[in-house]
Amino acid sequence: MSSWDWQVFCKDTIDGEVVPGCFGGAGDVTYLDWLLSAWGWTLSVSALALVVALALGSLMGILRTTPHRGLVLLGNVWTELFRNIPLLVQIFLWYHVVPTLIPPLRGVPSFILVVIGLGLFTSARISEQVRAGIQSLAGGQRMAGLAMGFTLPQTYRHVLLPMAYRIIIPPLTSESMNIIKNSSVAFAVSISELTLFALQAQEETSRGIEVYLAVTGLYFVSAFALNRAMLFVENRVRVPGMIGGGGH
Amino acid sequence: MPMIEMNNVSKWYGRFQVLAECSTQVEKGEVIVVCGPSGSGKSTLIKCVNGLEPFQQGEILVNSISVGDPKTNLPKLRARVGMVFQHFELFPHMSITENLSIAQVKVLGRGKDEARERGLKLLDRVGLRAQADKFPGQLSGGQQQRVAIARALSMDPICMLFDEPTSALDPEMINEVLDVMVELAQEGMTMMVVTHEMGFARKVAHRVIFMDQGRIVEDDKKEAFFGSPRSERAQQFLSKILHH
Ligand SMILES: Nc1ncnc2c1ncn2[C@@H]1O[C@H](COP(=O)(O)OP(=O)(O)OP(=O)(O)O)[C@@H](O)[C@H]1O
Ligand SMILES: [Mg+2]
Numbered sequence: 001m002s003s004w005d006w007q008v009f010c011k012d013t014i015d016g017e018v019v020p021g022c023f024g025g026a027g028d029v030t031y032l033d034w035l036l037s038a039w040g041w042t043l044s045v046s047a048l049a050l051v052v053a054l055a056l057g058s059l060m061g062i063l064r065t066t067p068h069r070g071l072v073l074l075g076n077v078w079t080e081l082f083r084n085i086p087l088l089v090q091i092f093l094w095y096h097v098v099p100t101l102i103p104p105l106r107g108v109p110s111f112i113l114v115v116i117g118l119g120l121f122t123s124a125r126i127s128e129q130v131r132a133g134i135q136s137l138a139g140g141q142r143m144a145g146l147a148m149g150f151t152l153p154q155t156y157r158h159v160l161l162p163m164a165y166r167i168i169i170p171p172l173t174s175e176s177m178n179i180i181k182n183s184s185v186a187f188a189v190s191i192s193e194l195t196l197f198a199l200q201a202q203e204e205t206s207r208g209i210e211v212y213l214a215v216t217g218l219y220f221v222s223a224f225a226l227n228r229a230m231l232f233v234e235n236r237v238r239v240p241g242m243i244g245g246g247g248h
Numbered sequence: 249m250p251m252i253e254m255n256n257v258s259k260w261y262g263r264f265q266v267l268a269e270c271s272t273q274v275e276k277g278e279v280i281v282v283c284g285p286s287g288s289g290k291s292t293l294i295k296c297v298n299g300l301e302p303f304q305q306g307e308i309l310v311n312s313i314s315v316g317d318p319k320t321n322l323p324k325l326r327a328r329v330g331m332v333f334q335h336f337e338l339f340p341h342m343s344i345t346e347n348l349s350i351a352q353v354k355v356l357g358r359g360k361d362e363a364r365e366r367g368l369k370l371l372d373r374v375g376l377r378a379q380a381d382k383f384p385g386q387l388s389g390g391q392q393q394r395v396a397i398a399r400a401l402s403m404d405p406i407c408m409l410f411d412e413p414t415s416a417l418d419p420e421m422i423n424e425v426l427d428v429m430v431e432l433a434q435e436g437m438t439m440m441v442v443t444h445e446m447g448f449a450r451k452v453a454h455r456v457i458f459m460d461q462g463r464i465v466e467d468d469k470k471e472a473f474f475g476s477p478r479s480e481r482a483q484q485f486l487s488k489i490l491h492h
Contacts, residue, residue, distance in 0.1 A: 143300050144337035148351040149327025149403065158350060162341045239341050241385025 008207040009035065009214070016205075031201055031211075038197035039218050045114055045183040045193060046222075050176055052119025053126050060123060061130025062156060075127060082124035088185050091117040095189045114186045122179055129171045133164035166237055173230040177223040184219075194218060249312060251276045251407050251438045252297060257306035259292060259462075266292045267303065268462040274407070274440055279433045281449040282442045284459035285485060290442040293459065294409050297440065298322075298329040311406055327355045330400030330408035334416050336392040338384035344371065344395055345380045348402050356403065363402070370398035374428050390421030397428055407438035414445060444489050450474060458482045 009032040010022035024030040056078075064075035082090070094117040099105040105113075137160060145155030165172075187196035198215040202208040252274040259267040266289045274280050282290050295301040296308060299315045299322045308315040313325055338347050348367030352358045358366070371377045374394040376387075384392055393413055400408060413429070414422045426448050433439055433452035443449070449456055449470065456473040458466035458481075466473060466482050474486075 140333060140335055140337045141339070143295070144331075144333060144339070146300060146323070147298060147326055147329075147331035148399070149323050149355040150351065151323045154323075154354060158354065159339055163339075166341065239385060240383040241387075242340060242383075 004210060005207060006210055008205050008210050011205065013204070031205065034192075034197055034201065035194075035214060035218075038192055038194045038215075039222075041111075041186070041191055041193040042180070042183050042218075043222060045111070045118065045186050045191065046180045048115040049118035049122060049183065050179050052115060053122035053175075053179065055123075056120065057123035057126025058130050060127035061134070062161075064127065064131045065134045065160075066152070075131075079124045079127045082120050083128070085121075087118070087121050087182055088188060090121050091185050091188055093117070110189045111186075111191055114183075114189060114191055118179065118182060118185070122175060122182070125175055125178075126172065129168045129175065130164065133168040134160050136167055137163055166234075166239065169230060169234045169237075173227060173234075176226055176230065180223050180226065181219065250274055250309075251278070251311060252440065253307075253309040254297075255307045257293075257296060257303050257308060259296065259301065259303040259305075266462050267296070269306070270462075270464050271306075272457060272464060272467055274438060276438055277436045278454045279437075279439045279441065279452050280455050280457060281453040282440065282457045282459060283444055283446075283449075283485070283489075284465075288459040289462040290459055291411050294411050294440060294442055297409055298326045298331060300326075300331075323355070327351070327403055328406045330397075330403060330405035332393070332396050332400055332408065332410045332413045334412040336384070336389070336396045336416075338392055338396055338399070340384050343381055343383055344376070344387070347384065347395060348399050351399075352402050367398070367402055370401050371395070373401075374398045375424075388421060389417045390424045393417065393421075393425045394428055397425070397432075401432075405437075407440070408432070410439065410441040410443065412442050412444075414443065446474075446486075446489060458485070460485075 007018055009030065010018045011031055012019055012024060013029045013031060013034055019028060019030050022030055022032045024033050060075040060078045062075075063071040064079070066072060085093075091114060094113040095110060098113075099108070141159055141163070142155060145159035146152070150158060183193060184195035186193050187199065190196065194215045198211050202211045205211065250273040254270055254272050257267055257270045258265065270293060272280070282293065284290055292301055296303050297310065297315065299320075303316060306316075310325060310329060314320055315322070315325065338344075339350070342350065345364060345367055348370060349360065349363035352363035352366060353360055368377065368380060371380055374397060376391055376394055376398070379387060379391060379395075384395070387395065397413075410429070414425050417425065422445070426445060429439070429441070429448065430452050441448070441453075453470050456466070456468055456470055457464055458473070460481050
């Protein structure tokens with residue numbers, strides 16, 4: 001289409017001049033530089049939030065399947081709490097409310113707050129999946145582990161979790177892809193990630209189509225690459241003699 | 249001193265009483281068959297023996313250790329009590345060899361090579377050496393159950409519990425599992441076996457326990473049980489399972 005102008009990405013962000021080679025050097029920043037750095041922020045927020053979500057979501061999901069009532073309650077409350085408040089509201093809570101309630105959090109960079117907010121939100125969803133995965137093994141595997149003399153933690157470690165995680169790889173994959181997409185809420189607290197870049201660059205250059213196409217492409221590539229990576233993992237850990245990841 | 253001793257064991261699920269004052273003893277080297285209609289509490293009873301199910305009243309001693317005592321180290325006790333389940337419950341993500349060695353290593357602290365050797369020896373014994381590197385999902389039901397027996401044996405148990413080990417099997421596979429169990433019994437293993445295989449009971453059992461509605465209604469020497477069962481319920485039940 002003749003009206004498209006991909007040169008926009010080679011422009012300097014300050015004076016609007018096209019920079020040869022498209023990458024600015026020595027203090028100059030082109031829109032391409034900015035786009036890539038914004039992509040970096042998106043990936044960083046997503047990756048760190050995923051680590052938080054996997055760790056806490058697994059822990060909470062596991063607690064909900066233990067025989068201890070108090071731990072089950074803790075896991076349930078956690079899950080319901082973070083699952084039932086809209087993500088954007090949670091991000092604002094972390095940004096505006098929590099630091100006033102807990103003074104030590106006042107100096108914490110908004111990047112960290114977003115990672116916590118997105119991580120906890122997603123942990124509630126992962127907790128659900130981990131719980132369902134463990135419960136799908138029914139009681140038999142747990143009893144078999146305990147009957148061999150494993151302690152409860154050993155039973156989880158060696159018997160229940162290896163199968164539960166295999167079973168939940170597909171929902172975990174879509175949850176990980178969701179994190180990349182959901183990381184766009186970070187723009188609301190001024191993290192310079194892809195969505196914020198799109199909003200600002202489109203305003204400055206009036207080249208909305210090119211800017212949004214580029215940003216869309218990067219979101220797509222990120223989520224798609226993650227999806228392929230998880231498929232690879234799924235195939236690697238497939239149990240011989242079982243259809244799909246496992247389950248009875 | 250009996251290997252397993254139960255004194256007035258009672259258990260409830262909420263208001264529903266699953267076990268009512270069950271008492272029995274299993275001497276060292278004895279083979280006890282437990283039978284009774286569905287829902288009579290056989291599985292529950294046998295799972296109480298190694299503390300997989302808690303009970304509210306009474307006392308169970310295994311090798312003189314009290315199962316219900318909160319101070320008892322249950323994992324340690326269970327490691328010495330072999331258990332075989334109706335649905336095999338092999339660990340599906342581990343090869344057969346790993347299934348046989350993991351608890352030896354993680355629970356008994358044996359070396360990996362030693363555990364593997366022991367596992368292979370037991371596989372030989374149940375006739376499955378050739379399947380060592382396969383996974384449970386690649387074996388037939390009968391083969392899986394023989395592996396499960398070998399897995400229990402890998403811990404050098406002082407007694408063994410079986411919960412309907414053949415009832416999930418196709419008929420043509422039942423005998424390969426029973427053969428292994430008969431051999432174990434003849435070697436002097438202390439066994440408590442929930443089963444409706446009366447052929448097995450006649451062949452190797454010392455005593456037969458008949459349960460009904462959570463109670464042990466018969467606890468007899470094999471000869472007496474098959475000769476003249478005292479309760480009418482047992483009589484009916486026996487005639488039902490013997491005639492098919
Ligand atoms: N978790 C539970 N909660 C409530 N009731 C239960 C529970 N587990 C078992 N029961 C009940 O306890 C009774 C005894 O169950 P159990 O499994 O011991 O019977 P069983 O003799 O092994 O029967 P089957 O031959 O069908 O295996 C049954 O009526 C069953 O419905
Ligand atoms: Mg049963």
